Amino acid sequence: MKRVIIGVLVSTFLVGMFTVGADAQRRRRRQQREQVAPQSAEIAPALGELRWGMTRDEVYDHFVKQVRERYRPRLSKARDAMAEDNLRHQQREEVQRIRRSYVRFRGQTTGWDVSFLRDEFTHGNGEAMLVVRDSNSQNFYFFIRNRLWKWYKAFDADVFAGQTFDQFAGALQGRFGQARDRNGRLTERGQEKHWLEWQDPSTRLRAIDENRFYGFYCMVFEDKETVGRLDQLRTNTIGQRDDGHALVDAVTGDDSEASQANQDIVDRLTGMIRRRTQAPEGEMGGSSSSSSGSNSGSSSMMSSSADEDPLRGLDF
Helix, strand or coil, rough: CCCHHHHHHHHHHHHHHHHHHHHHHHHHHHHHHHCCCHHHHHHHHCCCCCCCCCCHHHHEEEEEEEHHHHHHHHHHCCCCHHHHHHHHHHHHHHHHHHHHCCCCCCCCCCCHHEEEECCCCCEECCEEEEECCCEEEEEEEEEEECCCCEEEEEEEECCCCCCCCHHHHHHHHHHHCCCCCEHHHHHCCCCCEEEEEEEEEEEEEEEEEEEECCEEEEEEEHHHHHHHHHHHCCCECCCCCHHHHHHHHHHHHCHHHHHHHCCHHHHCCCCCCCCCCCCEEECCCCCCCECCCCCCHHHCCCCCCCCCCCCCCCCC
């Protein structure tokens, strides 16, 4: 009888353990499904002709071609030689702004180190960036070892003025589909943030709420293969700082030369993506940077009210 009782107890214990184990496995599988960002077929069309792994020259040529195509109908309709010459001058200036925006992150001081992009790149690891202005945003194209791997699109502060992140998110989900909603830290040293996330076979897309500190919303497209190898690609730690906040340090510092070089830091601290003042532009193929207005084409920048479709006319 005693053996029977012991056998029943052991059987009950084993069944219980199996049930608990099965439940735990089901919970883990459910959590894994919930953590995976949903697939979106609209990511690839949003990237257009851009492809991960493009070189700096290929990306530069892509945008120069866009500039020339945009000016072509205007040049064909120029009323006289003077008007045509003025348009060609504007076209050359726009191309040169793109060229001058290129900067390599090789340990030198740049305005970008004290901007909202400070956690998007590292120094000394073969990283670089090209900046391209469109009608409603600043677009930052990141390279590592001369291969395109990230596109950061920062919408102008007035594009979604007065609209909540939920409204911004709703508009994006209307295009890209239902997203995974997340809160947390995007980087080890970053602040708590709220974002949406999608993916396709090669790309991770995030829509990030930067309104709390910087005053704008952004979208970040990233090459998943490169993201998975960043620990191997970023072995250098040049220029990384763990103390204080770079924006605050730049505003309160006593270095008059640095103060002049970052004269628009208050705008970046309050989060306004300005039409006229931006971070310095590095020379194409060089490491120097100079403060210059990269947005003289801002007259075409559009705004939207809360009554309009927030994605109306936006460039992707």
